[in-house]
Amino acid sequence: MTKPVETYKEFTFEAAHELPPYSGLHGHSFKVRIALTGEPDPKFGWSANLYEVERKIEEIHKTLDHGYLNQVEGLSVPSLENIAAWIWHKLHADLPAMSEVAVSRGPDGQAEGCVYRG
Numbered sequence: 001m002t003k004p005v006e007t008y009k010e011f012t013f014e015a016a017h018e019l020p021p022y023s024g025l026h027g028h029s030f031k032v033r034i035a036l037t038g039e040p041d042p043k044f045g046w047s048a049n050l051y052e053v054e055r056k057i058e059e060i061h062k063t064l065d066h067g068y069l070n071q072v073e074g075l076s077v078p079s080l081e082n083i084a085a086w087i088w089h090k091l092h093a094d095l096p097a098m099s100e101v102a103v104s105r106g107p108d109g110q111a112e113g114c115v116y117r118g
């Protein structure tokens with residue numbers, strides 16, 4: 001029996017948000033990691049073809065990048081956790097192999113983030 005393989009795709013976006021009463025309007029560079037887990041394709045070894053994953057992510061990226069997150073439909077409280085859940089719900093029908101969505105902000109070594117697993 002073959003072992004499941006995890007494949008991932010990362011993307012970044014720049015966006016503004018506010019989280020009253022904790023923070024006023026400000027911006028971040030966010031990093032997103034989409035993981036997909038499943039049985040490897042017998043020829044290519046992947047659990048998901050990254051070309052297809054990239055196509056699905058494109059629309060989400062367009063919505064979030066250079067956006068004001070509080071005004072995105074379904075994202076009126078844009079905490080890290082709510083952003084990750086929002087991305088999950090946007091993608092899971094098209095990417096059934098998706099196993100987690102991780103969202104982080106801040107530089108390596110000082111980043112803060114969360115992982116959402118549906």
Ligand SMILES: Nc1nc2c(c(=O)[nH]1)N=C([C@H](O)[C@H](O)COP(=O)(O)OP(=O)(O)OP(=O)(O)O)CN2
Pocket residue numbers: 019022023026078079080081106112
């Ligand atoms: N589990 C979480 N806790 C908190 C979140 C969150 O998204 N998940 N968010 C906040 C507020 O946004 C808080 O005001 C954080 O401010 P922010 O500028 O977004 O982030 P930093 O703390 O990294 O800001 P710096 O001052 O630039 O370090 C609170 N808790």
Ligand SMILES: [Zn+2]
Pocket residue numbers: 017023026027028
């Ligand atoms: Zn912030």
